[in-house]
Amino acid sequence: MESITGLFNTIFDAHPWHVPTVHFPIALTGVGLLFLLLALWQRNEALERAAFYNVTLAALSTLAAGLTGYRDYLVRFEGDAPYINLKIFLAITLFVLTAAIAVVRWRQPEVLWRPTTMVLYIAGFAASFILASLLGFIGGIILYGF
Numbered sequence: 095m096e097s098i099t100g101l102f103n104t105i106f107d108a109h110p111w112h113v114p115t116v117h118f119p120i121a122l123t124g125v126g127l128l129f130l131l132l133a134l135w136q137r138n139e140a141l142e143r144a145a146f147y148n149v150t151l152a153a154l155s156t157l158a159a160g161l162t163g164y165r166d167y168l169v170r171f172e173g174d175a176p177y178i179n180l181k182i183f184l185a186i187t188l189f190v191l192t193a194a195i196a197v198v199r200w201r202q203p204e205v206l207w208r209p210t211t212m213v214l215y216i217a218g219f220a221a222s223f224i225l226a227s228l229l230g231f232i233g234g235i236i237l238y239g240f
Contacts (some may be wrong), residue, residue, distance in 0.1 A: 109202035110170055111162035112233075119188065120230050122148045123223040131218050134206065145219065147197045150201050152222065153192035160185045163233075175236050181229065188225040191218060 126148030133141035164183070167175050195218045198205055205211045 100161045110166045112159065112166040114158045115155065116132045116230065116233060119152050119159055119192075120223075120226045122152035122155060123188075123192065123219070123226045125219040126152060127219045127223045130206065130216060134212075134216070145197065148187070148220065149192050149199070150221065153189060153196050156185065156226075157194060160189065169178055177232055177236055181232050181236070182231050184232070188222060188229065191225065192222050195219065195222065 125176075126145045127150060131167035132138065134146060149208045163181070167173065167178060195215070197214075202211075205215050
């Protein structure tokens with residue numbers, strides 16, 4: 095019984111929850127951008143659909159990373175972490191951007207293939223990857239200093 099209690103303590107108390115979830119938005123936005131650029135280059139709808147799935151999952155994982163990050167902010171940092179307001183602002187911005195991209199693509203599947211929306215769609219993917227990377231960098235500064 096003691097080993098189960100130890101495992102429970104390790105999972106829920108000792109280990110920060112934010113650490114395993116934070117890598118998903120970074121990876122999903124980066125891979126989504128890569129798939130989108132490959133889809134544009136190859137004129138491949140399957141790759142564009144994969145990019146859409148990635149950005150949709152990025153929106154969901156941003157929400158998970160934000161919630162676990164706020165939990166760790168309260169529990170591990172006791173509400174006193176540097177740059178937290180900037181990090182919260184950027185995380186909300188990333189969530190809104192990725193969710194907006196996903197909703198627009200869901201409602202208009204041909205958004206990449208129209209000349210009037212192509213550049214804005216690609217810029218949204220690029221901005222989401224930049225935001226996710228910046229959030230990771232700021233998280234590193236909070237954890238390790240600069």
